[in-house]
Amino acid sequence: MASSNTSTISARERARAANAARLAEEQERLKKVEDDLVRFFKAQESREKIADDARVRIERIREETDTKLADADRSGAAAIADLKSRGETVASIAQLTGLTTTEVNKLLRSTKPKQKSEKAPADKTASTEDSSPAPASTSSTDPAALAS
Secondary structure, three states: OHHHHHHHHHHHHHHHHHHHHHHHHHHHHHHHHHHHHHHHHHHHHHHHHHHHHHHHHHHHHHHHHHHHHHHHHHHHHHHHHHHHHOOOOHHHHHHHHOOOHHHHHHHHHHHOOOOOOOOHHHHHHHHHHHHOOHHHHHHHHHHHHHHO
16 A cells, blocks of 8 residues: 555645646746836836926927027017118118018017007116117026026
8 A cells, every 4th residue: 555655645746746837837927927017117107208308308499499589580670670770761671681561560660669658758768678688688588498
């Protein structure tokens, strides 16, 4: 009977060994699945950060572009106003620049300080202050845009 008992133990050990091997393989597979998922979620986090950084940079570029375009528009309008102050007519300015007379008039109006009928003396002071610091306000806008 000893052989029967030995073969039973041997069969049980073989079953346990096979089961242990199968469980070890399953644990290894689960570990690899977990590693893959960790890589995936890290990639997703990285992707979100990259997209957020790009949105911030794009917004900063848009703000800087708007500021530069406004500066260029003011400079162009000032040049048109200078042409007018040197005796050129709206029609001649339009012909020289390729603009319509409506566009020339619009640019000329944009260079004139806006006045309120109620506070004429204060507006003269304000318009003097507004016309001088235009470059200063632009440079103060640039650092704010860069800080964003």
